[in-house]
Amino acid sequence: MDRGTITVGIAGNPNVGKSVVFNALTGSRQHVGNWPGKTVERAEGGFYHQGREIRLVDLPGTYSLAAQSPEEVIARDYIISGEPDVVVDIVDATCLERNLNLALQILELTDRVVIALNIMDEARREGWEIDTEGLEADLGVPVVPTVATEGEGLPELVEAIAEVATGQRETRPAEVDYGLTVEGHIQNLQDDLSRLGIEERGRWVALKLLEDDPEIVEAFKQGDLTVLELDAPSGSPEALRAILNRTVRLREGTQPDAKVEIVRRRYELAHDVVHRAMHRVRPVEESLTERIDRIVTHRVWSWPITLAMLVVVLWITIQGANIPSSMLDTAFSWLAGRIRDLLINLHAPWWVVGSLVDGLIVGTGTVIAVMLPPMIIFFTAFNLLEDIGFLPRVAFNLDRLMRAVGSQGKLTLVAMMNFGCNVTGVFACRIIENAKDRIVAIVTSPLILCNGRFGAGLALIILFFGDRALSVTLIYLAVSVGTMLLATWLLNRVLFREEPSGFVMELPPYRKPKWGQVIWRSLLDQAGRTIYRAVMIAAPATLLIWVLGNIPSGVPFEQTAIGWLVHSLAPLGRPFGLTGEMLTALIFTLPAKEIVVPSLAMTYGLQTTLVESRAVLDYLAQTWTPLVAFSFLTFFMLYLPCLVTVWATWKETRSLKWTLMSLLVPLVTASVITFLVYQGGRLVGMS
């Protein structure tokens, strides 16, 4: 028997527990990246079963394989490619009919399919009884009931995968009867195709032509069928175009619309199958979700609830992070001291000790100490809210408001993520499937105050405004959200005048949080990777800053590279009330916004490294007037995204234009508002 690797593609609708199955089967053995050329996540992992390696590839969650979105194209092309030996389709037992729409489309592409009937626990709770054998008989492929969150049914699922892969278990996939008219058309086109030597998947290609499938139609237009991965010769471009013309004629003569009829017939079969296999053993009760939703999406209560949730998450993040942050800070100082001692004992030259300890370790340590704890707390809270199903309701409640600025409800979720970290916020824009809304959300992300700016800014706010700190903080929050909405509105008005924005979103039922998943994702996937990226960029940057502050060596501060920068940048900041020291500090802050206070210490010549010091705060309190402090803070809160965010924007847009735009939008906003604040303040007699 073949002992080779079995490759399995995992398909399914969104919210059916695909990632739960994937994680449960692969454990920590996974690799996360992107699909080639696409900003859609691809997770891969593996495990051993009876001495054979089983490799799992997690396909994007889709409702269909209609090639209408990048996710659908990826899922479909992967199945067509022939790479997977088996496709596992995970379906939600509580809304089986809709899930079978995808299942039947997969069965049209390959016969090596196993269906995992997931979320069986909820279906049972709702009073459903499901005849699994009946389903198997109707669909013609193995159907395994599972409760992935409990691990129930997973061994049987693996068994079924192995059996289908090795051919021990034969499958006879269900075929949809598309009705006399459409079936006639399919037959006609299939005959044409076979005359060109396209026999393999002929029925499927004919069907897709009738469905007006964008990918297939384009392939026929171009006269190039390589995307279909057929072994057969693909005929001359003229012949292919002739088939296309014929399709259009057939389609136009069909009443009702063939495109609609095909989907309808598929659902018809799904309906019949479900009707036969599922039986209610208990009468319908009002579900928990219904009861919760009556409050959460209530006309009046939804507002205080949403607001309270936001405040609580931010408060927990800021308060909860204090202690671990200072502990980490102490730990890094201790580590830096030990290494310094070690290096001095080894008689290392001063610049090695300086750059390595004061530049690299202390700089990077500061970034980690201030970024990591709030990030972990925030992401855990955010993921928890998402996991239980609360966040989609926020998007639902706030969509109308976002529509006023030309965007949609999911923007609120991205904005919330941005409060945690702009980098993760930019990646979170993937949840917006409308390309225009997504680009605008990415570009305006830096306007939302991330944890880094918020925390660092808070220290300065408390220093300068004392007991009025709370109202000043609220002003900055309002400015941040306000400018983001304004920029969104402007971009939509100016750049996307014609394109409509849409909002269609599933509201999944409320579910118990899967703690393992939440913590796993918060710690490793988001916080871990963000910190890793931050360090990769912050480490060389802090090193560079150390170098700038120390060359040429042994000269007075004014003559170092930093002194020179301060001097030359000074005129630029004058209209905004900003000094050269401030601007230079803001440049140093680009790797990570958290290091603004140490940066100021360096640019004011108070110290030559980024080591945090209380001295600088006392110094600033004496030097800056409230107006200057307010202007500086305004500019700091908005001015430019950190370098990691820029990198993320580039990764997500792959466009120089949009990456530059994501720099320009905050820079212009910050300049305009700071100018107004400073000049306005001077007009009313402040100094």
Place this chain on the structure above:
Amino acid sequence: MKIFGVSLANPLARALRRRVKRAPQQDRLVGMEDALKELYELQRGEATVRVEELARTMGVSDEIAEGLMEVLVASGWAEDVSGGIRLTKRGQERAQELIRIHRLWERYLVEQEGMPLEEVHAEAHRRERETTPDEAAKLDVELGHPAWDPHGDIIPEAGRRVPPPAGSPLAACTPGDRLRILHVEDEPPALFAQLVAMGLKPDVEVQVFERRPGRLNVKVDDGLISLATEAAERIHAVPVSVLPVPLSELPVGGRARVAEVKGGGRHQRRMLDMGLVPGAEVTVMRKASLGDPVEYRIKGTAIAMRSTDADSVMVEEVRNG
């Protein structure tokens, strides 16, 4: 000589006799089944139906009606009770089935064969008797489980009671009401054809203008039509926006069946893949606090949609009845 109570002396009977010679078995059924359907409708108001009532609604003499009743009783579809007759359970089921098949055919003829509205009744009448329940089920699938026939009558589900005509007679509406015609009675044919010719057919919006003794003046488009009260009795209408409407116009708690998904390309396909296929049932769950978007329940899933997106889905409201 009598064939199911029809005296051969009158002209109708002579015509019948000619057809009887060709296919006696079938024609006999036609007459019986017409009576069955009438009886079903009549029985809505009262428990029993008298000969004269049946005669009046069918437009035949009492003699003929009596003959028809005898045949119905003899075939087990009706039973004699004091003061008239009553349908048996079998008779009721058969009547429901016939009505369902008739209405399905009418919808089919208008939608798929493009037949003018005035002609479908007769054709559907001809076809209904040759249609088996299995074929009816296929027809239902073919049409996407329609909720309404082209006259605006509800097509009952198989084995379910036929609901009474929706809406109220135009004659009973108050001046100023803006209404949509649901149903125009197709008997007698001459009057029906005349009403249709004047533009009074299902789906047309009208406004009741004024009521005069014996007459009712209604506005259609820009024209004014003066109707005799008897004619206005035969038109049933509902306030505008009950039928077929964009999904976004459905009130919270409303249930409807998808009739059509308009537009094309991506958006249409997305709607279809979400389960909004013709015939699928949708329930409006709730509106967001600012009135938009709206949460719908489609095939067991809650989907939030903006009214602009839901506008492309045309639905036929399902009323409980």
